[in-house]
Amino acid sequence: xxxxxxxxxxxxxxxxxxxxxxxxxxxxxxxxxxxxxxxxxxxxxxxxxxxxxxxxxxxxxxxxxxxxxxxxxxxxxxxxxxxxxxxxxxxxxxxxxxxxxxxxxxxxxxxxxxxxxxxxxxxxxxxxxxxxxxxxxxxxxxxxxxxxxxxxxxxxxxxxxxxxxxxxxxxxxxxxxxxxxxxxxxxxxxxxxxxxxxxxxxxxxxxxxxxxxxxxxxxxxxxxxxxxxxxxxxxxxxxxxxxxxxxxxxxxxxxxxxxxxxxxxxxxxxxxxxxxxxxxxxxxxxxxxxxxxxxxxxxxxxxxxxxxxxxxxxxxxxxxxxxxxxxxxxxxxxxxxxxxxxxxxxxxxxxxxxxxxxxxxxxxxxxxxxxxxxxxxxx
Amino acid sequence: xxxxxxxxxxxxxxxxxxxxxxxxxxxxxxxxxxxxxxxxxxxxxxxxxxxxxxxxxxxxxxxxxxxxxxxxxxxxxxxxxxxxxxxxxxxxxxxxxxxxxxxxxxxxxxxxxxxxxxxxxxxxxxxxxxxxxxxxxxxxxxxxxxxxxxxxxxxxxxxxxxxxxxxxxxxxxxxxxxxxxxxxxxxxxxxxxxxxxxxxxxxxxxxxxxxxxxxxxxxxxxxxxxxxxxxxxxxxxxxxxxxxxxxxxxxxxxxxxxxxxxxxxxxxxxxxxxxxxxxxxxxxxxxxxxxxxxxxxxxxxxxxxxxxxxxxxxxxxxx
Numbered sequence: 001x002x003x004x005x006x007x008x009x010x011x012x013x014x015x016x017x018x019x020x021x022x023x024x025x026x027x028x029x030x031x032x033x034x035x036x037x038x039x040x041x042x043x044x045x046x047x048x049x050x051x052x053x054x055x056x057x058x059x060x061x062x063x064x065x066x067x068x069x070x071x072x073x074x075x076x077x078x079x080x081x082x083x084x085x086x087x088x089x090x091x092x093x094x095x096x097x098x099x100x101x102x103x104x105x106x107x108x109x110x111x112x113x114x115x116x117x118x119x120x121x122x123x124x125x126x127x128x129x130x131x132x133x134x135x136x137x138x139x140x141x142x143x144x145x146x147x148x149x150x151x152x153x154x155x156x157x158x159x160x161x162x163x164x165x166x167x168x169x170x171x172x173x174x175x176x177x178x179x180x181x182x183x184x185x186x187x188x189x190x191x192x193x194x195x196x197x198x199x200x201x202x203x204x205x206x207x208x209x210x211x212x213x214x215x216x217x218x219x220x221x222x223x224x225x226x227x228x229x230x231x232x233x234x235x236x237x238x239x240x241x242x243x244x245x246x247x248x249x250x251x252x253x254x255x256x257x258x259x260x261x262x263x264x265x266x267x268x269x270x271x272x273x274x275x276x277x278x279x280x281x282x283x284x285x286x287x288x289x290x291x292x293x294x295x296x297x298x299x300x301x302x303x304x305x306x307x308x309x310x311x312x313x314x315x316x317x318x319x320x321x322x323x324x325x326x327x328x329x330x331x332x333x334x335x336x337x338x339x340x341x342x343x344x345x346x347x348x349x350x351x352x353x354x355x356x357x358x359x360x361x362x363x364x365x366x367x368x369x370x371x372x373x374x375x376x377x378x379x
Numbered sequence: 380x381x382x383x384x385x386x387x388x389x390x391x392x393x394x395x396x397x398x399x400x401x402x403x404x405x406x407x408x409x410x411x412x413x414x415x416x417x418x419x420x421x422x423x424x425x426x427x428x429x430x431x432x433x434x435x436x437x438x439x440x441x442x443x444x445x446x447x448x449x450x451x452x453x454x455x456x457x458x459x460x461x462x463x464x465x466x467x468x469x470x471x472x473x474x475x476x477x478x479x480x481x482x483x484x485x486x487x488x489x490x491x492x493x494x495x496x497x498x499x500x501x502x503x504x505x506x507x508x509x510x511x512x513x514x515x516x517x518x519x520x521x522x523x524x525x526x527x528x529x530x531x532x533x534x535x536x537x538x539x540x541x542x543x544x545x546x547x548x549x550x551x552x553x554x555x556x557x558x559x560x561x562x563x564x565x566x567x568x569x570x571x572x573x574x575x576x577x578x579x580x581x582x583x584x585x586x587x588x589x590x591x592x593x594x595x596x597x598x599x600x601x602x603x604x605x606x607x608x609x610x611x612x613x614x615x616x617x618x619x620x621x622x623x624x625x626x627x628x629x630x631x632x633x634x635x636x637x638x639x640x641x642x643x644x645x646x647x648x649x650x651x652x653x654x655x656x657x658x659x660x661x662x663x664x665x666x667x668x669x670x671x672x673x674x675x676x677x678x679x680x681x682x683x684x685x686x687x688x689x690x691x692x693x694x695x696x697x698x
């Protein structure tokens with residue numbers, strides 16, 4: 001009898017240990033960011049944010065008693081590396097979901113891998129073609145370029161400025177923007193009277209601007225990421241160009257104001273709500289998430305969080321929410337992600353469905369104007 | 380001659396057995412790229428190591444092969460096996476044509492001209508958005524297949540690519556030991572002397588330039604079908620320099636050296652990943668040490684190092 005009891009105790013004890021071991025096994029999430037290379041301005045805040053969020057979730061006891069483990073690799077913005085590292089995450093690290101990559105090109109390269117291996121991917125890049133057409137295992141948190149374009153065009157339509165010049169950078173971001181600008185112009189009754197491009201490393205755009213000055217344009221839309229647009233703003237000021245300047249969400253960070261200086265005054269651009277988090281009305285459903293993110297990032301990294309980091313914040317939190325709903329396997333996480341409704345993130349309010357893996361509406365952007373080196377919401 | 384064949388067979392057996400050891404992990408995927416890079420390094424080595432002509436634009440030929448294959452199969456639904464030789468032929472013809480004016484140049488001027496060529500090709504990939512998809516790339520390229528058998532996994536691709544790489548090695552080994560190979564080395568040492576003994580140096584240089592471009596183009600086609608996606612960023616100036624580094628680190632004028640260089644430069648970053656943020660510094664440091672202490676490349680440096688170690692140990696024993 002006594003022997004039985006000891007046996008029972010031992011069995012119970014082993015079971016407890018086993019239980020603890022199961023509970024302690026962390027949920028592995030992979031992340032691919034371009035921390036070095038030309039897209040580092042995206043990859044660095046994304047990696048910082050992802051690490052910060054995962055640390056915080058773990059400090060708060062993890063998700064349903066399980067810790068999250070983030071495995072991040074640097075792709076240096078290279079598509080070949082992104083594919084190799086995605087394979088590594090899936091086969092060696094055995095992650096249940098992947099966050100990233102940072103650029104559209106890398107994401108397009110990784111898509112065949114995750115589709116074949118059936119691992120959910122939440123991309124942090126903006127290109128519309130990532131989720132159009134919808135791919136079973138691929139989601140994204142960065143706002144579509146089409147939404148940003150629509151925001152500008154809507155405003156121009158209101159201002160009755162229907163002749164515009166566009167100046168786009170010849171990289172992935174610029175070419176995607178240019179495509180959207182041209183595709184949507186007719187819908188808003190806008191006529192593109194001048195269409196020029198500049199190289200990502202160009203240091204003087206006076207030639208293009210002189211040409212635009214000679215056209216009939218009533219407004220100029222510049223589509224690029226730092227530092228090009230800052231150069232354009234300065235050149236335009238030197239030339240005495242009187243056209244109102246519009247830019248893309250690619251420059252919606254303090255860095256742009258620093259680079260362009262006085263020339264930034266009066267420039268309008270669509271931006272995620274991160275920049276203006278503190279002045280949003282209290283009824284805004286995103287305000288709580290936004291303020292939490294901005295404060296956290298400031299505490300951790302002593303610099304302002306931008307909307308690029310926000311893409312990673314959204315991706316981690318989306319996975320966390322899916323796991324909270326009971327999803328553990330890659331397939332279950334994917335199914336749960338697709339069911340996400342009214343998730344108030346940094347990029348906007350996400351509503352995924354089987355037809356929409358981008359999940360954001362037009363309200364993801366606000367139009368801001370630069371006044372006195374700060375952002376003001378344009379009504 | 381039979382010793383060379385034996386060496387090749389030993390290498391081939393090693394290559395074919397490697398997957399048994401790696402068992403389909405992600406390193407398999409990296410080894411596929413080692414195969415592609417080996418082909419590219421061999422192509423460049425023919426030009427640089429044998430004929431003594433530098434090229435800083437080889438990523439351009441690699442990219443042209445990849446894009447031609449990609450566009451023909453993804454946009455125009457061609458059979459990949461038909462697109463690949465056509466791409467190689469076109470790239471070869473182009474190289475042949477631009478080879479005549481370019482290879483008249485020597486030294487720094489040749490480096491500049493080929494550099495310019497590479498950059499022009501890159502700009503074409505980047506700017507002809509309707510054709511190439513521009514900076515965000517071209518997707519939807521089919522995997523290669525024979526009948527109903529599709530090369531869609533790393534192991535399958537490994538055997539496909541390495542069999543073509545082994546074919547390239549065999550071909551170039553033969554070429555290097557033939558009359559052409561000897562003529563090339565003669566041109567390398569002294570173009571004037573080579574011409575005096577009856578080598579048509581000008582034509583020979585252009586021919587080897589074209590052959591080198593053809594090999595790069597085939598590697599490009601294979602890359603496109605393995606990745607099923609291509610973007611211009613993979614074919615920029617940086618990659619041309621990386622190829623050059625592979626050839627120099629591996630050993631100029633040695634086919635197996637090209638393999639060693641390609642393997643080292645492709646695998647090293649993977650192993651250094653454990654060092655996190657310091658990987659780039661270690662990587663650069665290692666490359667510097669290799670160039671300083673193994674000026675003949677790995678293919679000569681490793682046997683030297685081995686001999687030195689054996690000798691050193693022997694010396695200790697006596698003392």
